[in-house]
Amino acid sequence: MRINAHILFGLMALPAAALAACEAEPATDIRPPSCAGSTQPGPTPIRRLTRVEYNNTVYQLLGDSSYPANAFPPDEEAAGFDNQAAALVVSPLLAEHYMGAAEELAATHTPALIAQLPNCAGGGANSDSCSGDADAFIRSFGKRAYRRPLTEAEVDGHLALFEQGATLGETDYAPEVGVEMVIQAMLQSPHFLYRVEFGMPNPDGNEVVPLTSYEVASRLSYLLWNTMPDATLFAAADADELRTKAQIEQQARRMMDTPRAREAVKNFHRQWLQLGKIEPLISANGKNPEIYPDFNNGLLPLWRKETEAFIDYAVFEEDASVETLFTADYTMMNQALAEFYGVEGPSGSEFVRVNRDPSKFAGFLTHAGLLALYSKPDRSSPIHRGKFVRETLLCQAPPPPPDIVPEPPSVDESQTTREQFAQHSADPLCEGCHRLMDPIGLGFEHFDGIGRYRETEWGLEIDASGELVETLDINGPYDGVVELATLLGRSEQVKNCVATQWFRFGYGRVETEDDACSIDEINEAFAAADYDIKELIISLTQTDAFRYRRAVSAEEAS
Incomplete structure (x- = not known):
């Protein structure tokens, strides 16, 4: 029995009733001066479940591990994340997917759920004997699905739906059909698909x-x-x-x-650092096999896993600070990744801690996946690497490019990348924007287009000096990515940027003046x-x- 999602969205009103009275909390904590005066919580937009949240929720609710949301249209990104309320709209296509997933989940899990209702399971059940079990099921399952107790009006409505379904079966009374319809309805309700918040009574x-x-x-x-x-x-x-x-x-x-927290932290860093793009973007663009003969697509998941495993280990095993993420002299590798790096030690598929030369490597900035992601198929890319640092780590957006952007120079084995991109600092049309990116990106030049350390480029000496400009606290020259990582790890601007990124991810919206x-x-x-x-x-x-x-x-x- 199908319950149409479009009708359901219109019928399931959002109740404003809350469940407990409010008591003031003693103001024992010392708050910043900006907190003086009235409480300013900022906006509270209604938030739809993301695909990750949907999959996790139906697993906790039903024990279902089929990942139904993987078939949904991708969540739109805003402010660098896929959980921003402003972008999480429900299109007609998504509503159809919700309906299909609800039907499939209800059909799959109704037999196990009906078995837990002794007066409804088996032959001979009728409305009088089953109504008590149905009422208890609706209250129990509904509380978990809506993440709050149901109102009496909601219980009555779902009981009516249950009874309607129970009389539509092939036999005289089919409570399993009623349970299936109730599950379908709840899984398509705004109270399941959205995080509905009205606050306390007022x-x-x-x-x-x-x-x-x-x-x-x-x-x-x-x-x-x-x-x-x-x-x-x-x-x-x-x-x-x-x-x-x-x-x-x-x-x-x-x-x-708990282990679940590790997954949430991984989800944040996967999006903030764009680790999820390593596999699709690099495989789509490829790497020039003549320049990088050791590259193959099998490296891509290993590159992503390195950064994810490193951050997980640093945060949860080492209680890492921001500075540690930038400056750590270790990373995580398995045997296959160690062979790519030319490192001895790890064996097997498990990722383990591997110490690295601190004069060459520093934290996640020297991981091959990120370095290769922000490179071209045939070379490194000071522009993209610098832009990544400026936007993602310093929370500063460079000005937009001009209407006409010159073609980048082709690979010239008689010149280093720095020499080929010198035009950006000489051309007034380019200099205004590229001065914010190129001098940062050039600090990564000891790492090639697939993220491996190199002493020379085409046999030519590499100059990895760079300069930070227009930052709040770390302006000045540096030499190489290790010095850059040290500066970034100590920067108050970077630390505030990390906190801002977590604010956006955690609250599902960008910050406002009221925040x-x-x-x-x-x-x-x-x-x-x-x-x-x-x-x-x-x-x-x-x-x-x-x-x-x-x-x-x-x-x-x-």
């Missing part, structure tokens, strides 16, 4: 209200785990114990110590923790932007 007409404990539970779970709350979070929400900063921090620290207090709180907590990455993530759960929202009127809610 009888006094306040402009800002705290989120309910259930809403905070969902914020925690999707920030730290990319999935729905677990039983412990639901229990805390049931007890209304996600109200204070201390209560939220306690749960956040528990959650950070000044929350951003200052995050940066102060980050600095107080000596820029520990895990502490940065914990700090995201302690802000006004995380715990509050602007009040929603009854008209807006309906």
Whole structure:
């Protein structure tokens, strides 16, 4: 039995009722000057589940590991991430996919679920004997699917749907059809597909209200785990114990110590550093086999895995700071990747820690995957490498290119890359933009187009000197990527950029003027923790932007 997604989206109204009363939290913490005055939580856009979140949620909800969202249209990216509320619209095509996935999931998992309803399973069931089990199932399954208890009106509506389905089977009474229709309906509801947040009741007409404990539970779970709350979070929400900063921090620290948190951190870095583009972009563009005979597409997943495994190890095994990510004298390799690098030690497919020469290598900036991604098929690319540092690590966007962009020089084995790109500093049309990128990218010139260290280029001596300009705190010359990495790792601008990127990823939106207090709180907590990455993530759960929202009127809610 099919429930049309377009009709369902119109029928399932978003209730404004919340479930607990509000009590003020004692102001015992010292807050930045920007937090003086009224609470400013910033915007609270409704957020649709991403494909990753959808897959993870149906796994937690149903035990389904078929990854149905992989067949959905790709999530649109904004501000560098695929979880930005402004871009997560539901197209007609996506709605059709939601309907198909709901039907498939309901059909697959109804037999196991109906077996848990003793008065509905087996022959002889009828409406009178089954209604109690159906009511309990709707309340239990619905609470987990909607991440909050259902209202009585919602329970009644789903009971009516269950009864309607149970009378449409081939036998006189078919509760399995009723259960299947209820699952279909819930999996297509906005309350499942979106993270609906209205905040606490607001009888006094306040402009800002705290989120309910259930809403905070969902914020925690999707920030730290990319999935729905677990039983412990639901229990805390049931007890209304996600109200204070201390209560939220306690749960956040528990959650950070689980394997799911590693996946969420990996998801952030995969998007922030664009690691997910290593395989599709490099395989699409290729590498010149005459220049790079050792390259093959089998290296691409190894390159991506190196950076992911390095960050995972550094953050969760070494409690790494931002500076460590830039300057670490080790990386992670398996045997195949070690053979590519010409390193001895690792054996087998497992990635293990490998120390590297600190005079040549430093943190993720010298990983082959990133260096090859920001290169051309036949050479390195000072432009793309410099642009990556400027935009992604310094959070500075260079000015747009002119309408007419000259063709880059072709490979000339009589000149180094630096010599060939000297025109960018000599031509006034190019200099204004390229001075922000090329002097950074040229610092990577000891690494070729597939990310391997080299002493010479075409037998010519390499000049890897560079210069940082128009930064907030690290302007000046440097020589080579190790010195560059040291400067970036110590930079307050870079650390604030990392915090900003986590803000965007964690909150699903870009920062606004109203977020000044929350951003200052995050940066102060980050600095107080000596820029520990895990502490940065914990700090995201302690802000006004995380715990509050602007009040929603009854008209807006309906």
